[in-house]
Amino acid sequence: xxxxxxxxxxxxxxxxxxxxxxxxxxxxxxxxxxxxxxxxxxxxxxxxxxxxxxxxxxxxxxxxxxxxxxxxxxxxxxxxxxxxxxxxxxxxxxxxxxxxxxxxxxxxxxxxxxxxxxxxxxxxxxxxxxxxxxxxxxxxxxxxxxxxxxxxxxxxxxxxxxxxxxxxxxxxxxxxxxxxxxxxxxxxxxxxxxxxxxxxxxxxxxxxxxxxxxxxxxxxxxxxxxxxxxxxxxxxxxxxxxxxxxxxxxxxxxxxxxxxxxxxxxxxxxxxxxxxxxxxxxxxxxxxxxxxxxxxxxxxxxxxxxxxxxxxxxxxxxxxxxxxxxxxxxxxxxxxxxxxxxxxxxxxxxxxxxxxxxxxxxxxxxxxxxxxxxxxxxxxxxxxxxxxxxxxxxxxxxxxxxxxxxxxxxxxxxxxxxxxxxxxxxxxxxxxxxxxxxxxxxxxxxxxxxxxxxxxxxxxxxxxxx
Amino acid sequence: xxxxxxxxxxxxxxxxxxxxxxxxxxxxxxxxxxxxxxxxxxxxxxxxxxxxxxxxxxxxxxxxxxxxxxxxxxxxxxxxxxxxxxxxxxxxxxxxxxxxxxxxxxxxxxxxxxxxxxxxxxxxxxxxxxxxxxxxxxxxxxxxxxxxxxxxxxxxxxxxxxxxxxxxxxxxxxxxxxxxxxxxxxxxxxxxxxxxxxxxxxxxxxxxxxxxxxxxxxxxxxxxxxxxxxxxxxxxxxxxxxxxxxxxxxxxxxxxxxxxxxxxxxxxxxxxxxxxxxxxxxxxxxxxxxxxxxxxxxxxxxxxxxxxxxxxxxxxxxxxxxxxxxxxxxxxxxx
Numbered sequence: 091x092x093x094x095x096x097x098x099x100x101x102x103x104x105x106x107x108x109x110x111x112x113x114x115x116x117x118x119x120x121x122x123x124x125x126x127x128x129x130x131x132x133x134x135x136x137x138x139x140x141x142x143x144x145x146x147x148x149x150x151x152x153x154x155x156x157x158x159x160x161x162x163x164x165x166x167x168x169x170x171x172x173x174x175x176x177x178x179x180x181x182x183x184x185x186x187x188x189x190x191x192x193x194x195x196x197x198x199x200x201x202x203x204x205x206x207x208x209x210x211x212x213x214x215x216x217x218x219x220x221x222x223x224x225x226x227x228x229x230x231x232x233x234x235x236x237x238x239x240x241x242x243x244x245x246x247x248x249x250x251x252x253x254x255x256x257x258x259x260x261x262x263x264x265x266x267x268x269x270x271x272x273x274x275x276x277x278x279x280x281x282x283x284x285x286x287x288x289x290x291x292x293x294x295x296x297x298x299x300x301x302x303x304x305x306x307x308x309x310x311x312x313x314x315x316x317x318x319x320x321x322x323x324x325x326x327x328x329x330x331x332x333x334x335x336x337x338x339x340x341x342x343x344x345x346x347x348x349x350x351x352x353x354x355x356x357x358x359x360x361x362x363x364x365x366x367x368x369x370x371x372x373x374x375x376x377x378x379x380x381x382x383x384x385x386x387x388x389x390x391x392x393x394x395x396x397x398x399x400x401x402x403x404x405x406x407x408x409x410x411x412x413x414x415x416x417x418x419x420x421x422x423x424x425x426x427x428x429x430x431x432x433x434x435x436x437x438x439x440x441x442x443x444x445x446x447x448x449x450x451x452x453x454x455x456x457x458x459x460x461x462x463x464x465x466x467x468x469x470x471x472x473x474x475x476x477x478x479x480x481x482x483x484x485x486x487x488x489x490x491x492x493x494x495x496x497x498x499x500x501x502x503x504x505x506x507x508x509x510x511x512x513x514x515x516x517x518x519x520x521x522x523x524x525x526x527x528x529x530x531x532x533x534x535x536x537x538x539x540x541x542x543x544x545x546x547x548x549x550x551x552x553x554x555x556x
Numbered sequence: 557x558x559x560x561x562x563x564x565x566x567x568x569x570x571x572x573x574x575x576x577x578x579x580x581x582x583x584x585x586x587x588x589x590x591x592x593x594x595x596x597x598x599x600x601x602x603x604x605x606x607x608x609x610x611x612x613x614x615x616x617x618x619x620x621x622x623x624x625x626x627x628x629x630x631x632x633x634x635x636x637x638x639x640x641x642x643x644x645x646x647x648x649x650x651x652x653x654x655x656x657x658x659x660x661x662x663x664x665x666x667x668x669x670x671x672x673x674x675x676x677x678x679x680x681x682x683x684x685x686x687x688x689x690x691x692x693x694x695x696x697x698x699x700x701x702x703x704x705x706x707x708x709x710x711x712x713x714x715x716x717x718x719x720x721x722x723x724x725x726x727x728x729x730x731x732x733x734x735x736x737x738x739x740x741x742x743x744x745x746x747x748x749x750x751x752x753x754x755x756x757x758x759x760x761x762x763x764x765x766x767x768x769x770x771x772x773x774x775x776x777x778x779x780x781x782x783x784x785x786x787x788x789x790x791x792x793x794x795x796x797x798x799x800x801x802x803x804x805x806x807x808x809x810x811x812x813x814x815x816x817x818x819x820x821x822x823x824x825x826x827x828x829x830x831x832x833x834x835x836x837x838x839x840x841x842x843x844x845x846x847x848x849x850x851x852x853x854x855x856x857x858x859x860x861x862x863x864x865x866x867x868x869x870x871x872x873x874x875x876x877x878x879x880x881x882x883x884x885x886x887x888x889x890x891x
Contacts (some may be wrong), residue, residue: 167650185633185659188645235644235664248642248665257666269642 093385094122102378105335106387109314110306113163116170116295117302124303126384128398128438130321136386139211141318143308144388146207155206156305162196162203163302169193173295176288181281188234190284190291191224195232197294200301212304214297215290223283236273240280244272307387316388322395326472327353330392333375337390340509348514349391350375352489354440358466358473360482361516363491364527368514369476372491373406373442376474380440397472398438403429405443419449426462433469441466441473448478456481480523490519494527503534559716559855559884560590563694568684569716569854570603570699570709574737577722579859579888584698585622586857586888587716592624599687601630601673602698603680603709620668621698627663628692630683632656632672641667646690651679658683662690671698677708684712701826710824710849715741720859725866731877734856736832738881740825741853746846754821755848757798763791764821770796781808789814796821801845803834809843816842824849855884 097104112118127133146152172186182190194217201214221230226239238245251257251265284291310316314334330349337347350372361369379389383396405425416424429441447458456479463484466473492513494503503511529549532542563569571587573580584600591598600621623629623641631639632655633648642665649658653675674680684695699709709715717737724730750768761775771791775784777799785808788795793814797805801822809818815838822828824847828835839845856877860868870887878885 167648183637184645185636185648188648192648233644233646233662235642252665 091126092122093124093126096126096381096385097122100377100381102333102335102374103381106310106378106382109310111309112302112306113160114166114299114302115168116166116299117163117306120296120299120303121306124385127386128384128400130323130398133384133386133398134321137318137321137388140304140307140311140386140388142209142211143304144311144318146209147305147308147312152207155203159200159203159207159301159305162200163298163305165196166298167192169295173288173292176281176284176291179281179285181278182284183277184234184236187224187277187280188232190220191234192232193295194220194224194291195230197298200298204301212297212301214301215294217287217290217294220284220287220291223280223287236276240276241272244269244276247272311388314390316382316390317393319383319389320393320395322397324397325353325355326394326396328376328379328389328391328394328396331375331379331394332390333371333378334390336371336375345509350514350516352376352516354397354472354474355487356470356472357486358463358471358475358484359487359489360463360484361474361476361489361491362478362519362524363476364493364525365478365531366508367491367493367512369491370406370444373404373444373474373476376440377402377404377406377442399440399472400438401432402440402442403432404441405429405446407444417449422447422449429471430465430469433466433471439471439473441471441475443473443475445476445478452479455479460484478524482522488519489516490525491515492517493525494530505535508534559886560587562854563587563696563714563716564591564594564596566694566713566852566854567688568695568697568712569714570697570712570851571716571718572699572701572709573718574701574734575719575723577859577863578718578720579857580698580718581621582859582888583716583718583857584696587696588622588624588627597626597628597691597693599628599630599690599692599695600671600698601680601683601695602671603673603675603677603700603711620670622666622668623663624666625663628660628687628690629663629669629671630658630660630673630687631669633659635670635672636661639667639669641665641669643669647686660687660690673697677711681711708824708826708849710826710847710851712851714852714854716854717741717856718859719856721862721866721868722859725862725864725868727868727873727876730868730873731880732832734877735880736835737825738853738856738883740828740835741851743822743825743828743845743847743850745850746819746821746848751848754796754798755823757796759798761788762796762798763788764794764796765791779804781805793818794821795819797827798823799827801828801830803830806830806834806838806843810838810841818843820845822847824851853883855886856881857886857888859889860887861889 097107110121112121127136147156167189169189172182172189175182175186197214197217198221201216204212204214224234226237238248247265247269251262251269254262256262329351331352332347332349340347361372363369379391379394380396380399380402382389384398389396405422426446429439432439446462447455459477459479460482463475463482463486467486492515494511495513496511529542529545571580571584600623620640628646632653634655636659641663643661643663645659645661647660651657653672655672658673674683680697687695697709697712719730719734721730723733748768750764750770753770759776761773761777763771763773765771773787775781775787779802781804797820801820809815812818820843822845828845858870858873858877860870860873870890874885874887
């Protein structure tokens with residue numbers, strides 16, 4: 091899977107990608123082709139390179155060089171078509187030769203600035219020989235034509251032609267024809283010389299794309315206060331994990347995002363908590379950060395040790411599904427089946443499921459959820475599952491979102507201020523029972539009193555029956 | 557040649573033909589020829605052209621433009637490859653037209669080239685600004701007046717208009733049509749801080765209230781007025797028409813109660829498609845039209861020969877037209 095595909099499957103990721111400040115179209119293409127990486131060694135190296143760039147970004151000493159590089163990247167044109175012609179050993183025309191010269195000059199300047207940055211993570215091949223071929227007058231200005239300096243006979247013929255008064259005369263036309271012939275020979279000779287440098291030019295082209303993407307990721311890390319993740323072998327541990335988009339939204343409303351501390355082991359973990367306690371948001375945040383990690387981005391936390399997986403599988407309700415058109419229960423079960431199949435095949439997974447079996451009757455729902463957790467435990471799947479079901483008979487780890495704490499003063503809780511009274515932190519939860527705050531939350535939401543009071547009567551009745 | 561000296565006072569001049577074969581290209585070549593020995597740094601490009609080598613309507617040949625050494629020109633890569641002059645490439649655009657990217661080049665040995673420049677006004681504006689880095693003092697823009705075109709010559713500081721028998725073989729009609737266009741070119745500028753905001757808007761009918769706030773009337777174009785009469789006056793009687801100002805719109809507004817206070821703001825003269833009668837009926841009742849982009853008309857060139865072979869009396873035509881519009885009129889074929 092590459093990042094271009096993942097953006098379409100993961101809404102949170104799309105938000106992050108839109109914040110990436112890529113300067114060139116080739117940088118954007120490079121970004122979309124970024125692969126989902128699972129190999130710890132590859133990831134380690136990727137984060138090392140990114141970390142070095144982030145350090146450059148934070149150091150005001152390097153701002154000038156970074157600014158110049160960004161400007162040069164903005165000036166880049168897409169020369170892929172010309173590169174194809176070069177690799178196909180075609181004779182290039184003036185426009186194509188101009189493109190290569192312009193690119194070589196830009197790449198050369200970027201290369202010099204990278205030296206100022208003392209950054210060795212990306213190597214841009216030395217194109218001075220290419221510049222020399224296309225810049226016989228050595229003025230380092232990005233313009234091009236078949237210069238007089240290429241050929242003495244051409245230069246002499248051009249002078250002779252200019253001296254002729256009537257440009258339409260037989261003599262002038264004849265000289266012009268001779269000039270064209272020599273120019274064509276020169277284009278062929280230049281092209282032949284450039285064919286030999288195809289690899290260098292093409293590598294430089296890929297390197298500037300790489301640099302654009304690297305710079306964009308470094309800038310993002312600084313802007314969003316992301317952190318370099320450590321690679322872990324058995325458990326993922328996040329401290330002060332956050333969701334950049336939601337954090338930014340809350341900050342715009344002068345509210346604070348409450349980050350989570352959480353660890354994930356090679357087994358299922360159950361999350362319970364009241365409605366509106368952010369359980370679903372927690373799952374989305376973990377999914378987003380695992381994706382960021384595996385695509386080589388820094389992550390949204392104060393610190394993070396993360397276990398790389400081969401596949402992230404979710405049942406959160408916002409994923410694009412080929413199963414649409416089915417009943418919600420059928421779609422959900424088939425999604426779970428896909429997860430089980432991957433787990434049985436021995437794939438290293440991260441599984442995040444929001445309220446499994448919520449779309450059917452609670453009696454069988456609990457039974458299905460229980461069996462699913464048993465199976466995930468048996469298959470040793472790293473998974474996080476939220477539920478509202480009480481009485482799940484399982485020995486796996488359980489966490490609870492602390493939830494509402496009621497104010498000591500008489501201020502009523504409303505939708506507007508609920509964020510202040512909700513404690514989103516996670517605590518270990520021993521019992522099988524889950525908190526019952528649905529009716530309270532419904533009241534806060536201002537739901538019709540007849541409905542909430544009626545529900546309370548039924549709830550008390552059920553309680554008595556038990 | 558007086559109007560050539562005038563041209564050199566401006567950073568950009570568009571040369572606009574009222575109709576095909578009114579002598580626009582001859583006009584352009586004439587200016588270029590007059591400046592052959594001048595040290596003034598010229599650039600040449602075009603806007604809003606379909607870029608056909610042959611004129612599709614009359615199948616007459618679309619002439620190339622003759623440039624001297626040192627001139628800068630901007631044309632499509634397709635035309636650049638067919639040039640009959642030597643040139644040094646100075647720049648290549650990222651953006652594409654239907655004929656490819658635009659090449660900016662400086663002539664190193666005189667000759668001819670076909671010109672096809674930016675396809676829209678905003679791009680032309682950027683291009684005109686960028687040409688000064690190559691030492692260009694005045695840019696000539698081969699302009700077109702076309703309902704379909706997104707490009708308007710009004711973005712240039714000044715303008716030369718080419719008219720002639722191709723527009724009408726009847727001298728009276730020719731003079732009236734030209735004089736009406738002259739009137740539109742001289743429409744007053746709508747001078748407001750909101751100008752730039754309005755220029756960004758490319759579709760629909762908008763209202764500007766007394767406080768200067770801009771409101772979308774939710775009417776896609778002046779053509780759809782009949783179905784949306786109720787919405788029109790919600791925010792007063794100052795309207796911005798982002799597209800074509802049609803006879804229908806003017807006729808409709810003319811009948812309304814508050815016609816004395818009605819102001820229509822158009823992008824520029826080239827966006828007014830109302831005929832002379834509707835326009836004058838509208839203004840006579842007190843309605844006003846203003847524009848966001850204004851250009852100065854330097855002079856008019858006439859071509860008394862139509863492609864079908866009609867020939868008008870050049871001297872009479874020039875004199876009558878000059879009398880009517882009050883600016884210099886030339887017949888380039890007589891100079």
